[in-house]
Structures are given as C-alpha cells and as structure tokens.
Amino acid sequence: MVLTKTADDISSMRVRGAGRIARTAALALQEYGASLECKTLAAFVDEMQNAAEILCKTRPTAVSLPNAVRYVMQGVRGAGTLEEAQQALNDRATTFIHDSQEAVQKIADIAARQFPDDAVIMTHCNSQVAIACIVRAHEQGRVREVYATEVRPRNQGYITIQMLSDAGVPVNFIVDSAARSFMPKVDLVITGTDAVTANGAVVNKIGTSQIALCAHEARKPFIVAAETYKFAPRTILGERIPIEERPAEEVTGSGRQLPPGVTVKNPAFDVTPPAYVDLIITEIGAFAPSYAPVVIRDHLGWDISEFQKEYAFTHQYGE
Template sequence: MAVASSSSDAAVFDVNEAFQRILSDEHISTPLAAILALSELIERSDAETMFELVNALNAGAKALRQKNVNPISLNAGCELFIAFVTLFPHNTSSIPELKRELIRQSRQYAEEALTYRDKIANLALGFIKDDSVILTHSYSRVVMKTLLMAHKRKRISVFVTEARPRGLGIKTAEVLRANGIPVTIVLDSAVSYVMEKVDFVLVGSEAVVESGGLVNAVGSNQIAIIAKAANKPFYALAESYKFHRLFPLSQYDLPTSKPHVLSFLPAPQSAPPTHAEGEEATKASRASKPTYEPITQEQISQSNPDVDYTRPDLISLVFSDVGSLTPEGVSQYLVGMFAG
C-alpha cells in the first residue's frame, strides 16, 4: 500500500517498500526500520501543516501494520516516532525546515540506537558469573551480543530451545557453536527437564509492554512459568525503543494478523452417496478403515501464534539501555517516555 500525496514524489512512495529495504540490514531491528521508514515518508511528503504531517504518519503506520505478519514490535517503533513528532517543539514557522530537523534527529536517534545492544550486554554481564549455565529461547540479536561478550571474559555454557514453529533456536546454537561456546539444543517440550541444570534464563523481546510484561517468541511464557516454579531468575533484554504502550490482560489481547489462531481443523468432507449408491457405500464403509488427510507442519505453523505474553510477576529484571529495571520500573519509564 503506497502512502499517497499530491506531489509526484510522495505519490509513488511506498512506505512498506522502504521498511523492507531498511530491514534487510541485519543490524536494524523492526522498530528502528519503522522509524526510519516513517522519516523517509516525512522527506517525501508535501504536507504543509503539522496536522497534515501527523495524518500522513498515521496513514503510513497503518499501511505498515496491514502488510506485516507480526505488528507488535513494529507498532512500538511507529508509536514512539509519532509521539516524538507530535511532542517536538514547533518554534519554526517553516514546515520544510521543521521536516528537515525531524529527519535529522530521527536518523541521529537510529544511529545512536545501534549502540544499545552493547550497553545492554555490558549491563547484563555483571549478572553472569564464571561457569554459568544459561537457558535462552529462539534467536535474539541482543542476547547473542551478550552471550558472545560474556564468552570473551567468562566461562559459560548455553542451552537453547528449538523454538518452533520457526526453529530459530537452531540458528542461535549454530552461531554460538561457531564461536566456541558449549551449546545444546533443547526440545521445547523438554524445558522443565533441563531447568534443574540452569542458573538463569536469558531471553530477548519483541516488546516490553505497559504492565512490565514481555512479548516474545511463543514459548517464552511457559519457560518463565517453569523458571518461577524452579526458583530460577528469568531475565529479559530489551532496547528502550521496544517499550510499547500495550496492556494485554491475556494471550488473546495481543494483536495478530492470524485471525484463526488455534482454531480447530475441519474434518475432511466427502460427497454424500446417491440413492442408488447408498447401500453399496454403506457396505464399503463398514469393510474399510476411515481415511485421514495428513496434517502438515505448514498447517500447524499457520494455526499457532508466533509470540506470547509473559506476565510481569514472572520476570526478574529487564536489562535495557536505560538501566536494569523491574517490571514496575518499565511501567514508570513508559509513562514518562510518552508524557514528553
């Protein structure tokens, strides 16, 4: 969906194309890609008032949400950027000058944000002791940064979940093993089995929400529940641009592009026999076993969620570029962040 504008440049500008192009850089996370795509929208927009500019940004954010499978972390970036534009002091009478300043500052912010993973890794490093055995889930760039930094200074071993349906835990294990870190892949169904061997759990995040809870790759919630039962710390790593004004009360409050999550598969339907065929069909059905269509991994993946919600009472600490926060601290930070 292109974001329309009366100028020829803005008319052909596709915010989704810009978003995907920026996201192709493996160092750029989804919220940052959204921020940079919206800053390009400003550059191409012919808005002549602040009202028109904010409307264009809201339309761009809507277009991004409609085209992306998991809109949660994308929403976090969009909300942060639109709040920044809305609260930006409008001292200048020149809209073009204001646009240039907004673009400059958004790009400067994105450049600074690329250093956040190093800050978080250094902060979390203080909680990692020699000979630590760590359980992580799926694949997270900030978790990888932390584990690789820890490996240079301390002895660590890592259990990583397979993380179905995407299986990104295998990618994590391959990178860790290539860097000389002892690693074992754990079945998602074996988390409670391995928890006794673990010192703590370390996971990344799609978003940290207003309650102080965590949205992350599906399976994170059950890992947190098991860790709590085993009295093992559960740490989350999250850049501050992933803090999101969302307040889910259950798993089903999370926005998703999958309208039929965990819906029941319909039974195979066969055409009813004609009157003439009825007697013969009845005899045949008694003599034969019922047939079933095979259930594919693709069907399982499509009918299952990509992310889940972990309650704040299950989280020990959130390590962020703004410090190590309790879940309550995240709530307070979010209030201040969007209050200007």
C-alpha cells in the same frame, strides 16, 4: 516502493526481531519522506501518516514498531513548516536508529554482570539483545555453554545457534518441549521481548511463558533483556497487546491437507506473568518488573494526558 517492500518484509518475517523491526521501520519512514515531492506541510504530514499506518499494521504485537513510528512521527506532527518537518523526520529517524543500536551494547554490559562464573545459559527465540548479553558474558569468560531452543514453528532457533556459534559460544540445540528436562543443568535463562506491559508482564515468542514457568519451578533466574522502547505505555490505560495469529501453513507446511474438523491455532507470542520474571535489563539499568511504570513515565516521558492524546491519534492507524 521502498515502503511497501519494507512493510511486506516485516509482515512476512523476512525482517524479524523487535529491535530490527523498529530500526527498519524508522529507516523506511526516513527514506520514504526523502522521496516525497510535496509542496505543502499538510500534504507531507498526510503522506507520512499514511506511511506510518501501513507500517504499524504489519506486526500488531511488537510494541517496538509503533513506538519507533511514534518517535519519528512526533517531529513531523510538531513542525511548523514543510522544511522543519522534513528535517525533523530525518533527524529523529537517525537518532532512533543510533540509540537503538547503542542500547543493545549497554544492555549487554549490564547483563554480563548478572552471569555467574562458568555459567550454563538457556535462551529462547532469536533476540539480538539476548544474544549480545550472552556473547559479552562469554567474552569475559563467564559462559560455559548455552541451551538454545528450536522455536517452532518458524525455527528462529537456527538463527540463534548460528550467531552464537559464530561468536565461539558452545551451544546445545534442543526442541522446545525439552526445556524442562534440561532446566536443572542451567544457571539462568535469558530472553528478549517484543513488549513489556505496565505491570511488568513480558510478551515474547510463543513458548516463553512455559520456559519461564519451568525456570520458576526449578528456582532458576529468568532474565529479560529489553530496550526501553519495547515498553507499552498504553497498557496503563488498560489497552491489551494483541497476540498475532500467524498462518496455519507455518505449522502444517504448504499444501498439507488436514482431517475434517481440524483447525490450526498458531499464536506467535504469549504472555509471561511478572511473577515469573526475576529481572528486566534495559539500557538505563536492571530492575524488577514492578518498576515498569516508572520507565514509562520517567524515561519514555509519558503522562496520563499524553496517553489519552496518543490513544486517539494511534487509533487513526487501526492498532
């Protein structure tokens, strides 16, 4: 089944990156809905809600995933007939995928204006949108070179350096712990994010907060590139974003025995305080972290009453 394979691909990180995860989930819902042979609206809604639940459980930290599912499922839940639900599912999934891809290019255009001439950039993890920003600025002749981290333990940095190299960007590949040593050579740091909370804090790949702290100490701008669907509406109600704990084997390697009494802690993400974030760049503009509630309210269209309704609904999914 396509849905089961997609869920497994997301959970196992064969599909990675918040934007890719969101688009993959939207497409999986679209394809799953097209495969159903339901006779009634109620049966179709039940099947789609079960599918949404399966997808939402795969990566608990990436807010883009439940936001994408919410967007697609709104059409299903609001339909009056089976045919309306099927059409809404198809239309909303197509729209989300298109708008998500278009958002990356809009962010790249805005971000490139923030890069000084002959800039030296540092980036962490593998973010499609952050890489698009660097490449766009490089195309405009503004980027001299990039420092890209290894990103232990899953080594997503290897994907980043390949993508930058393919785009003709000169890259220096460094281990994560060398970020502070090279920070004085850098003009700015840019990363993506998996979630932005209501107070402007950024949830991203483990190690991001340390790099942001180093940038803050060195007085280097720390910029986050984030599509608006990565903002986390329910954090306004005090709900915390869970930090995913990955398997120990990612750190130790398969089959390696640890000494008695030793356990492995392998959080996939950390939280960067808004005080260390200079700018968040979205497809609707660039602003300070304190502007996050405005994005949630005015652009994503959430109000307090809908927060409360959605809180009850999404808890059907076990988030």
